[in-house]
Amino acid sequence: xxxxxxxxxxxxxxxxxxxxxxxxxxxxxxxxxxxxxxxxxxxxxxxxxxxxxxxxxxxxxxxxxxxxxxxxxxxxxxxxxxxxxxxxxxxxxxxxxxxxxxxxxxxxxxxxxxx
Amino acid sequence: xxxxxxxxxxxxxxxxxxxxxxxxxxxxxxxxxxxxxxxxxxxxxxxxxxxxxxxxxxxxxxxxxxxxxxxxxxxxxxxxxxxxxxxxxxxxxxxxxxxxxxxxxxxxx
Numbered sequence: 329x330x331x332x333x334x335x336x337x338x339x340x341x342x343x344x345x346x347x348x349x350x351x352x353x354x355x356x357x358x359x360x361x362x363x364x365x366x367x368x369x370x371x372x373x374x375x376x377x378x379x380x381x382x383x384x385x386x387x388x389x390x391x392x393x394x395x396x397x398x399x400x401x402x403x404x405x406x407x408x409x410x411x412x413x414x415x416x417x418x419x420x421x422x423x424x425x426x427x428x429x430x431x432x433x434x435x436x437x438x439x440x441x442x443x
Numbered sequence: 444x445x446x447x448x449x450x451x452x453x454x455x456x457x458x459x460x461x462x463x464x465x466x467x468x469x470x471x472x473x474x475x476x477x478x479x480x481x482x483x484x485x486x487x488x489x490x491x492x493x494x495x496x497x498x499x500x501x502x503x504x505x506x507x508x509x510x511x512x513x514x515x516x517x518x519x520x521x522x523x524x525x526x527x528x529x530x531x532x533x534x535x536x537x538x539x540x541x542x543x544x545x546x547x548x549x550x551x552x
Contacts, residue, residue, distance in 0.1 A: 361540050370545040371533060384539070419487070427538045429475045431489040 353422030
């Protein structure tokens with residue numbers, strides 16, 4: 329597709345359930361980034377991938393969060409045993425490469441609500 | 444550590460007045476710096492970037508930014524603010540696309 333695609337756009341889940349959020353980057357973009365944004369607040373950096381590799385996982389809020397990227401394309405962010413504080417918009421972005429002079433393009437986000 | 448900082452959570456200006464949204468950075472070597480905007484209920488959009496060369500960079504919607512190496516700053520500016528400029532603004536460093544905390548700009552009629 330032409331842009332970064334995230335699915336689902338909205339997800340309501342019960343506390344304690346696991347959820348998977350998907351990000352499909354722009355074709356040819358080797359860098360992929362995940363962020364979390366609480367209502368009207370700043371961007372909390374979660375993790376980035378260069379290809380399939382995630383050099384720094386320290387931004388993930390807890391061990392309930394994990395992310396993977398396969399084939400240098402689609403990435404999934406998994407939250408296990410969801411808690412109410414996980415409710416937020418999860419944003420994905422992609423760019424031609426980490427540390428390059430090109431901008432990142434953002435998806436529309438997945439709004440996660442834990443009830 | 445390489446990072447960016449936005450020292451102001453909120454900036455208020457009157458329509459027609461000039462606006463400045465501040466960003467400072469800390470990086471070894473030459474930085475690639477970016478500004479993004481998030482309008483209410485919309486995704487983040489790229490505004491402009493500094494790579495090298497002219498310290499004054501022009502971008503979308505009449506915005507510009509001034510790169511100042513001695514002050515390690517990359518402030519976003521616009522000569523005459525519009526009410527429609529009201530949004531959340533983020534600066535970012537390209538090494539791994541970590542963003543500043545964001546500045547909420549409110550332009551009042």
